[in-house]
Amino acid sequence: MRLCSFAVLSSLILQITASSWSPRDAVETTQLSKRALLQDIVTWDANSLFIHGKRVVIYGGEFHPFRLPVPSLWLDIFQKMRSMGYNAASVYWDWALLEGQQGDYSASGVFDVGLFLDLAKQAGMYIIARPGPYINAEVSGGGFPGWLQRNPAHLRTNETGFLEATYNYINNIGKTISDAQITNGGAVILFQPENEYLNGFATGFSPNVYYVQDVEDEWRNTGIVMPYTDNYGHDHFLPGSGIGAIDLYGSDSYPQGFSCNDPYNWLSSDVQTNEYQMFEIESNSTPPMIPEFQGGSFDPWGGAGFGNCSVLTNEDFEKVFYKNNFASALKIVSYYMTFGGTNWGNLGYPLGYTSYDYGAAITENRELTRAKYSEAKLIANFWQASPAYLTASPEKAQSAAIYTTQANLTVTPVIDSNSETGFYVIRHDGPEGTTNYKLNLPTSKGIIQIPQIQGSLTLVAKDSKIHLADYAIGSYNVLYSSAEIFTQQNYSKYSVAVFYGGLTETHELAFSGAPNATIVSGSGVTVSEIDGATILNWQTSSSRKVVQIGSDLYVYLIDRNSAYNYWVTYLPGTDSDPFGTFSTSQPVVINGGYLIRNTTLSGSSLYVTGDLNTTTTIEVIGAPSSLSCLYFNGVLVNTITGTAPTLSGQVIYNVPYINLPSLASLNWKSIDSLPELSSSYDDSLWTAAVLTYTNNTYRPNLTTPNSLYASDYGYNTGTLLFRGHFTATGSENGTVELGLAGGEAFSSSVWLNSTFIGSYNGVADASSANVSYGLPSLTTGDSYVVNVIIDQTGFEESQTQGADIMKAPRGILSYNVSGYAPSAVSWKLTGNLHGEAYEDRARGPLNEGGMFAERQGYHLPSPPSSNWTSSSPLTGTSGPGVAFYSSSLDLALPAGYDVPLYFGFPGASNTSNYRCQLFVNGWQFGKYGKSFGPYFQMLPFDSRR
Ligand code: IPT
Numbered sequence: 001m002r003l004c005s006f007a008v009l010s011s012l013i014l015q016i017t018a019s020s021w022s023p024r025d026a027v028e029t030t031q032l033s034k035r036a037l038l039q040d041i042v043t044w045d046a047n048s049l050f051i052h053g054k055r056v057v058i059y060g061g062e063f064h065p066f067r068l069p070v071p072s073l074w075l076d077i078f079q080k081m082r083s084m085g086y087n088a089a090s091v092y093w094d095w096a097l098l099e100g101q102q103g104d105y106s107a108s109g110v111f112d113v114g115l116f117l118d119l120a121k122q123a124g125m126y127i128i129a130r131p132g133p134y135i136n137a138e139v140s141g142g143g144f145p146g147w148l149q150r151n152p153a154h155l156r157t158n159e160t161g162f163l164e165a166t167y168n169y170i171n172n173i174g175k176t177i178s179d180a181q182i183t184n185g186g187a188v189i190l191f192q193p194e195n196e197y198l199n200g201f202a203t204g205f206s207p208n209v210y211y212v213q214d215v216e217d218e219w220r221n222t223g224i225v226m227p228y229t230d231n232y233g234h235d236h237f238l239p240g241s242g243i244g245a246i247d248l249y250g251s252d253s254y255p256q257g258f259s260c261n262d263p264y265n266w267l268s269s270d271v272q273t274n275e276y277q278m279f280e281i282e283s284n285s286t287p288p289m290i291p292e293f294q295g296g297s298f299d300p301w302g303g304a305g306f307g308n309c310s311v312l313t314n315e316d317f318e319k320v321f322y323k324n325n326f327a328s329a330l331k332i333v334s335y336y337m338t339f340g341g342t343n344w345g346n347l348g349y350p351l352g353y354t355s356y357d358y359g360a361a362i363t364e365n366r367e368l369t370r371a372k373y374s375e376a377k378l379i380a381n382f383w384q385a386s387p388a389y390l391t392a393s394p395e396k397a398q399s400a401a402i403y404t405t406q407a408n409l410t411v412t413p414v415i416d417s418n419s420e421t422g423f424y425v426i427r428h429d430g431p432e433g434t435t436n437y438k439l440n441l442p443t444s445k446g447i448i449q450i451p452q453i454q455g456s457l458t459l460v461a462k463d464s465k466i467h468l469a470d471y472a473i474g475s476y477n478v479l480y481s482s483a484e485i486f487t488q489q490n491y492s493k494y495s496v497a498v499f500y501g502g503l504t505e506t507h508e509l510a511f512s513g514a515p516n517a518t519i520v521s522g523s524g525v526t527v528s529e530i531d532g533a534t535i536l537n538w539q540t541s542s543s544r545k546v547v548q549i550g551s552d553l554y555v556y557l558i559d560r561n562s563a564y565n566y567w568v569t570y571l572p573g574t575d576s577d578p579f580g581t582f583s584t585s586q587p588v589v590i591n592g593g594y595l596i597r598n599t600t601l602s603g604s605s606l607y608v609t610g611d612l613n614t615t616t617t618i619e620v621i622g623a624p625s626s627l628s629c630l631y632f633n634g635v636l637v638n639t640i641t642g643t644a645p646t647l648s649g650q651v652i653y654n655v656p657y658i659n660l661p662s663l664a665s666l667n668w669k670s671i672d673s674l675p676e677l678s679s680s681y682d683d684s685l686w687t688a689a690v691l692t693y694t695n696n697t698y699r700p701n702l703t704t705p706n707s708l709y710a711s712d713y714g715y716n717t718g719t720l721l722f723r724g725h726f727t728a729t730g731s732e733n734g735t736v737e738l739g740l741a742g743g744e745a746f747s748s749s750v751w752l753n754s755t756f757i758g759s760y761n762g763v764a765d766a767s768s769a770n771v772s773y774g775l776p777s778l779t780t781g782d783s784y785v786v787n788v789i790i791d792q793t794g795f796e797e798s799q800t801q802g803a804d805i806m807k808a809p810r811g812i813l814s815y816n817v818s819g820y821a822p823s824a825v826s827w828k829l830t831g832n833l834h835g836e837a838y839e840d841r842a843r844g845p846l847n848e849g850g851m852f853a854e855r856q857g858y859h860l861p862s863p864p865s866s867n868w869t870s871s872s873p874l875t876g877t878s879g880p881g882v883a884f885y886s887s888s889l890d891l892a893l894p895a896g897y898d899v900p901l902y903f904g905f906p907g908a909s910n911t912s913n914y915r916c917q918l919f920v921n922g923w924q925f926g927k928y929g930k931s932f933g934p935y936f937q938m939l940p941f942d943s944r945r
């Protein structure tokens with residue numbers, strides 16, 4: 001009788017670490033040695049990194065905490081990445097969100113850096129920290145706060161004004177990241193200062209090694225001792241090159257580009273076959289590294305949408321390009337993005353819309369519904385299962401018949417000279433067609449043409465495989481395999497190996513030494529002995545075959561779709577294990593459906609946590625000790641044991657009852673959000689545009705008497721409002737001309753007093769516009785106000801050094817009211833309440849814009865709406881204006897389910913133009929411009945609570 005107790009897993013407790021703050025030392029600390037290793041935990045040679053002396057591939061994905069403003073979901077993403085076989089996350093932080101007001105670093109709540117790093121450690125994910133100060137990343141200003149627009153120094157140079165502006169941010173976040181370095185028991189193992197610094201230079205500017213060195217010194221002075229990486233990809237700052245040099249050379253790669261309009265466009269010429277050689281030329285003493293390899297694509301306003309981007313970079317793309325990264329012997333790689341998230345609260349750059357789904361492996365609403373997630377998991381598990389890869393290096397790619405009988409296939413041998421293991425990365429170059437081939441494989445038994453028994457191998461277009469030769473599994477030698485390895489694990493009593501292939505493909509797997517092969521389950525495997533080797537030959541089908549090799553190796557032969565349901569997780573490391581949660585020494589292999597998050601063992605009871613989307617059999621096929629009881633999410637599973645050492649049982653999925661309220665039938669309340677049009681409106685508290693100069697280095701020469709650059713007055717985000725006062729001196733029917741700047745896809749409307757005179761609807765790729773509107777007749781001696789509202793879209797990135805495009809101003813660049821001297825018009829302006837001294841510390845400096853409703857805080861929970869008009873946003877306004885609508889709803893989601901939701905804007909059927917902003921509980925979660933899309937905005941919130 002089995003005794004299984006009904007213990008329930010303790011729930012996860014998030015530990016919150018307060019980030020400490022102290023001002024930069026007044027006296028420069030002693031400059032730390034630049035090239036000498038500052039620690040001995042993370043080291044490297046030409047092949048790979050070592051952590052605690054152990055060779056390791058760093059295989060990760062990019063994930064930005066600020067694009068998922070729900071700390072309780074950070075662990076969810078980390079676990080989903082860890083379960084896909086990734087062991088690291090590459091992470092940007094966005095300075096603009098953390099220091100909205102110069103000198104006021106604020107990183108609590110959803111901005112908590114220390115908590116994020118703690119959760120990474122809890123999930124067993126190493127961190128490659130990339131806090132900038134410049135990050136690019138399709139965020140407003142490339143991460144630069146708006147107040148830098150007023151800084152007279154050139155950005156990303158060692159001009160004192162710029163460097164001094166970075167100190168507060170670097171000192172604060174640097175200390176928090178330092179505390180979480182692996183040397184302090186944390187997750188951070190690598191550190192990238194700056195970002196793609198060599199991306200372009202304006203006339204008169206060139207690579208500034210002193211600037212890069214200064215930034216590196218700043219970070220070191222906060223206690224960062226991890227090796228410095230770069231993603232510059234050019235022959236500057238190479239290891240050992242002197243001033244500005246980094247430790248680990250790397251180069252970013254986005255071979256499919258960023259146009260999602262034609263997602264099936266397949267450029268086989270984009271598959272690099274000389275990557276490794278390039279790394280050797282640039283830096284032959286460091287591991288081949290790609291800090292950003294394409295994991296999806298960004299998409300502009302009016303773009304094809306992220307569904308298309310996920311096709312552009314889908315599972316076929318991964319098969320060819322990610323495996324080609326193995327053909328380049330990459331030992332450090334991160335896929336940008338692996339979870340994209342959301343540009344909520346105006347944090348995005350002007351060229352992009354609210355969603356930053358990126359077509360990534362994990363969708364914006366955290367689902368694992370894209371096959372590219374599962375395929376990436378299969379690919380990541382290859383190196384986890386293949387220690388010989390750590391010291392393997394490639395030979396030249398061959399497209400001739402030397403390895404195959406077909407010239408349209410390309411083969412790159414990647415050979416480990418220590419073990420003689422060979423990885424033969426083969427790919428089909430063409431966009432179409434299926435090629436049957438035989439492989440001439442060099443093995444310890446000479447060149448063998450496989451398959452030997454029957455059939456031929458098959459490669460369809462846009463597919464790539466890694467064939468194995470002389471590959472160790474436990475005490476056995478795989479002489480060769482045409483099937484790909486998902487995992488192999490060796491336990492004290494038995495070993496398990498999982499091989500997969502495409503449906504209907506013939507595969508062959510050979511073991512040296514002719515061990516016995518016994519069919520445990522399934523049919524269709526031909527077992528032969530040739531030349532002292534046991535050969536398995538089979539046609540892949542959805543019915544699994546299990547073969548016992550010798551006395552203790554269980555080989556699972558499955559098809560790709562079945563393999564998508566297999567997971568390798570690791571039992572938590574012990575306190576005495578230097579790897580702790582990062583340990584991979586105690587693997588558990590489970591065939592288990594949608595998501596297996598993690599496993600813990602207590603005696604012979606295995607506790608599995610995971611998510612289901614259908615009734616699923618959870619089958620444990622490999623575990624470090626004999627199991628008698630299985631718990632899934634704390635509930636005992638009724639199990640059976642298999643002929644091979646397996647334990648399995650069914651977990652019932654109860655379809656949840658989800659009844660979302662209809663938005664149309666909510667009790668909507670509405671209020672006019674443009675009271676500025678009223679003749680009694682009092683703007684005395686607004687900021688007067690009195691500055692007669694600007695320090696803006698991008699557009700230093702004002703073409704208005706006083707600056708009307710919003711950032712000169714501290715307004716850096718969201719909607720801007722301007723009021724130009726003048727007194728009529730005649731009754732002419734003139735015009736008002738305005739030069740407006742609001743970032744790409746910005747829009748604007750203008751009224752004279754309360755009379756609407758014109759709108760500019762915006763163009764996806766224009767960041768400024770000149771407009772001219774006719775004025776109604778004026779009455780001499782009367783006062784008039786030109787009311788200008790600008791829906792601005794953020795600050796440009798600043799990729800080109802010296803150009804300072806980030807400082808491209810937002811506001812009014814020029815104006816002319818016909819018949820009046822410019823000085824006859826006096827302007828006032830406003831933006832978000834209190835500008836850089838922003839009010840909403842929870843949601844940060846960018847979330848609120850300057851609309852009346854926002855300045856009043858009506859977007860926050862429980863607005864005082866009882867006396868507002870009853871009116872629905874589905875009815876809308878009857879003419880030009882701004883209306884604010886509010887309602888509350890109860891989602892009433894069932895407990896115990898993770899229910900991802902999104903709001904859809906399926907496009908308007910009417911012809912009028914409009915802009916819409918969506919706030920949920922005060923968080924701006926979507927901005928929609930008619931005719932610009934996108935049509936969906938995700939709603940990242942934690943429905944599990
Ligand atoms: C690379 C940037 O480093 C990264 O921040 C992001 O902007 C990415 O591009 C595109 O999403 S830069 C490289 C494409 C030149």
